[in-house]
Amino acid sequence: MSGSVPAPRGTVLLDLDGTISDPAGGVYASFRFALEQVGKPWPDGEPLAWIIGPPLRESFMLLLDDPEKAAAALQHYRTHYAAGALYDNRLYPGMAEAVAALADDGFRLYVATSKLVGFAEKIVARFGLAPRFERVYGSSLDGRIDQKADVIAMCLGTEDIDPETCIMVGDREHDVNGARANGLDCIGVTWGFGGAEELTAAQALTLCERPADLPGLIRQVIDARLAVLPSET
The missing domain is CATH 1.10.150.240 (Putative phosphatase; domain 2)
Incomplete structure (x- = not known):
């Protein structure tokens, strides 16, 4: 779990391969x-x-x-x-800072990857990012959880996440389609393996070209949604 942060302002699901790191x-x-x-x-x-x-x-x-x-x-x-x-994997330059900025800003962060969850946990820990994420979700060894949509569904259900204030971030059409299947939008990142054309064709909400721009873009999307949601009384 991450350290002391402001009250949660929303939730971000981050893909691993092609988004956080180049495997x-x-x-x-x-x-x-x-x-x-x-x-x-x-x-x-x-x-x-x-x-x-x-x-x-x-x-x-x-x-x-x-x-x-x-x-x-x-x-x-x-x-x-x-x-x-x-x-044999490298963290994309600027991603550690982007993740830290989001966590410090009060977002709940989860990894949602098609990679086997045990491998994903080791990689996230290797990069020193584990304290920033509440949990890593990935595919299961028995193949029961395999598709990106299934991984996202498991994360949303287990963590009781409100889809209204949650966004997926990924580099492939599988991230966009998996998010959509669960009622989420997806920000497509162009530094990974899908590219702008694939992400646009899949109807990503918007594209991000640099890790340094990601926190601001997520804040803009989530804050716009919070502004129109009914206030709790």
């Missing part, structure tokens, strides 16, 4: 390793950015078209990733 090094290495283990090496030079965002279970099924091979590949991926590849 490409470790993800790509583990993905290649997994495919090699099931006899379908990824061709050199072929792009891999598309795998960051969607659930890995889906990506392996798309490529292998075989449930058994996809399950085996996912297990190989997790083994390789857990062995150290998860730390």
Whole structure:
């Protein structure tokens, strides 16, 4: 839990990969390793950015078209990733400051990621951000919670979050669509893996181009909503 802060003024759900940090090094290495283990090496030079965002279970099924091979590949991926590849990951410049500013300003902060929750918790802790977030939500080991919409739904329900004063922040269409499925808007960040075109097509509420601009943009959105909500008496 974060330290002493003003009364909560709203809630922010932040995606991890492509929003808080760039995991490409470790993800790509583990993905290649997994495919090699099931006899379908990824061709050199072929792009891999598309795998960051969607659930890995889906990506392996798309490529292998075989449930058994996809399950085996996912297990190989997790083994390789857990062995150290998860730390081949870099925090985007300015994100630590943006998260700190939001927490100090009284926002409740949660991570909502499609990454396996155990991996996500280790990465958030590695970057020293764990005290700023109330909790990390991610996919489950058994696959029951896998889609971004499911992760967001679990967070909203468990934490009793008011959707009226909650915003999602992410870099892919999966973040926008998952938020919409739960009655939330999503601010799209353009420094990740989706880009402005993908986020605009998915109908993100607005785009953010720099981490330094994120706290102000979130304040603007949430404060506008608070201004029109009925006051408690």
